[in-house]
Amino acid sequence: MFVLGIDPGLSRCGYGAVTGGRRPHAVAAGxxxxxxxxxxxxxxxxxxxxxxxLLAELRPDAxxxxxxxxxxxxxxxxxxxxxxxxxLAAAAQSGAEVAQxxxxxxxxxxxxxxxxxxxQVQRMVQSLLGLTERPRPADAADALALxxxxxxSAPLARRVARIAGGGR
Amino acid sequence: MFVLGIDPGLSRCGYGAVTGGRRPHAVAAGxxxxxxxxxxxxxxxxxxxxxxxLLAELRPDAxxxxxxxxxxxxxxxxxxxxxxxxxLAAAAQSGAEVAQxxxxxxxxxxxxxxxxxxxQVQRMVQSLLGLTERPRPADAADALALxxxxxxSAPLARRVARIAGGGR
Numbered sequence: 001m002f003v004l005g006i007d008p009g010l011s012r013c014g015y016g017a018v019t020g021g022r023r024p025h026a027v028a029a030g031x032x033x034x035x036x037x038x039x040x041x042x043x044x045x046x047x048x049x050x051x052x053x054l055l056a057e058l059r060p061d062a063x064x065x066x067x068x069x070x071x072x073x074x075x076x077x078x079x080x081x082x083x084x085x086x087x088l089a090a091a092a093q094s095g096a097e098v099a100q101x102x103x104x105x106x107x108x109x110x111x112x113x114x115x116x117x118x119x120q121v122q123r124m125v126q127s128l129l130g131l132t133e134r135p136r137p138a139d140a141a142d143a144l145a146l147x148x149x150x151x152x153s154a155p156l157a158r159r160v161a162r163i164a165g166g167g168r
Numbered sequence: 169m170f171v172l173g174i175d176p177g178l179s180r181c182g183y184g185a186v187t188g189g190r191r192p193h194a195v196a197a198g199x200x201x202x203x204x205x206x207x208x209x210x211x212x213x214x215x216x217x218x219x220x221x222l223l224a225e226l227r228p229d230a231x232x233x234x235x236x237x238x239x240x241x242x243x244x245x246x247x248x249x250x251x252x253x254x255x256l257a258a259a260a261q262s263g264a265e266v267a268q269x270x271x272x273x274x275x276x277x278x279x280x281x282x283x284x285x286x287x288q289v290q291r292m293v294q295s296l297l298g299l300t301e302r303p304r305p306a307d308a309a310d311a312l313a314l315x316x317x318x319x320x321s322a323p324l325a326r327r328v329a330r331i332a333g334g335g336r
Contacts, residue, residue, distance in 0.1 A: 040268070041233075044253055045260035068246065078236065081246050082253025085212055089254050092213035100208070 001154065002027070004060035005146030006051070006091075007139050008068065008084040010043055011036055013051070014139025017058050018129065018147035026129045028058060029140040040079070048086045055094040063091035064150035066142070067100040099157075101149050106142075109149035121145055169322065170195070172228035173314030174219075174259075175307050176236065176252040178211055179204055181219070182307025185226050186297065186315035194297045196226060197308040208247070216254045223262040231259035232318035234310070235268040267325075269317050274310075277317035289313055 007014035016029040032050045034043035055063070068077070068084045091098045104114035111124045122134050122141045128148055135141040175182035184197040200218045202211035223231070236245070236252045259266045272282035279292045290302050290309045296316055303309040 039266070041256040041260035041266035044257035048254070048257040048261065078249050081249030082256065085250025085253035086216070086257050088209040088250065089212035089216040092209035093216065098207070098209035 001061045001151060002058070003062045003064055003147040003150045003154075004055070004058055004091075004096075005064045005143040005148075005150070006087050007066045007142040007146060008080060008087045009139065010034060010040075010047065010079040010083045012137075012139050013047060013083060013087070014137070014141075014143035015054060016135070016140050016142075016144030016147050017060060018144060018151060020151045024129060024148060024151055026131065026135070026144055029135060029144055031137055031139045040082075044082060044086060047083060048090065051087055051090045052094075055090060055096070059094075060096050062097040062099065062150055062154065063087075063094070064099050064101060064146040065091065066106070066146060067102045069102075097154075099150055099154070101146060101153070105153075106145050106149045109152045110145045169229045169319065170226070171230045171232055171315040171318045171322075172223070172226055172259075172264075173232045173311040173316075173318070174255050175234045175310040175314060176248060176255045177307065178202060178208075178215065178247040178251045180305075180307050181215060181251060181255070182305075182309075182311035183222060184303070184308055184310075184312030184315050185228060186312060186319060188319045192297060192316065192319055194299065194303070194312055197303060197312055199305055199307045208250075212250060212254060215251060216258065219255055219258045220262075223258060223264070227262075228264050230265040230267065230318055230322065231255075231262070232267050232269060232314040233259065234274070234314060235270045237270075265322075267318055267322070269314060269321070273321075274313050274317045277320045278313045 001020040003018050005016045013032040017027040018024050034046050068080050107116040108114040111121050125141055125144050126134050169188040171186050173184045181200040185195040186192050202214050236248050275284040276282040279289050293312050294302050
């Protein structure tokens with residue numbers, strides 16, 4: 001399975017694509033940015049086009065998006081929500097399976113416990129993907145962690161859904 | 169000028185299109201809905217397609233979108249934010265001028281004071297557009313009010329921008 005992780009944000013939107021298998025490996029990782037001094041609608045429009053281009057280029061089987069919550073900074077939380085809205089819409093339209101994970105779920109899956117510090121998550125991502133260096137910037141590392149989290153969670157989630165649906 | 173007002177929401181997204189001039193009149197009004205029992209990404213994807221179809225059909229010169237804030241209901245606020253994100257992105261991509269107005273700015277423009285009750289706003293929208301009945305449902309009335317607000321505000325805003333930019 002080929003999974004694209006996306007850590008939504010308006011100023012910085014991290015992405016990381018991972019191919020599953022016995023030894024998962026990173027295919028692409030980076031950060032989409034929009035200029036802070038441009039009007040909000042133009043920034044959202046630019047991000048939307050870049051996300052759609054990324055989906056068209058990579059054609060992932062699944063997209064794992066960080067589930068957004070209200071943070072202390074209300075201004076940031078709204079733009080993160082707006083960015084996540086268009087990421088989820090574009091991902092669903094691409095035909096990929098779309099899943100959302102909380103930061104704690106990602107940390108639990110990648111580092112073994114939900115309160116793991118950021119640096120430990122980055123070291124685990126590096127180790128799991130066999131990278132020679134710590135993945136950078138942090139937004140790209142978070143996105144790779146999201147993709148790894150989905151690769152770890154999806155098989156069980158599918159089995160649960162199959163059993164709950166009455167299949168075998 | 170032809171203005172499309174949009175009151176973003178995931179379960180109910182109101183729209184109302186108004187042509188300006190000495191006597192503005194309503195061209196279209198309604199509500200886009202997505203089923204509450206479907207997964208969030210699918211609902212956002214469906215809303216995105218409907219908004220883009222609406223923009224392609226109506227081809228407004230400007231789109232006036234309600235500025236979203238955090239309300240008491242945090243769950244709703246996030247989905248409203250997500251819906252507004254894709255509305256703003258699609259509107260900017262359509263080439264239309266995009267403006268955002270707070271509910272108070274809309275009430276001020278349409279009813280004369282920012283704390284006007286919903287019913288008074290609806291009566292004023294009816295009167296300003298020469299409608300035989302109160303516009304319904306409420307979401308469509310709010311969207312028509314947004315369009316009227318933009319028609320009232322845009323000429324002054326453009327003059328201010330021209331003077332501030334050093335033009336005449």
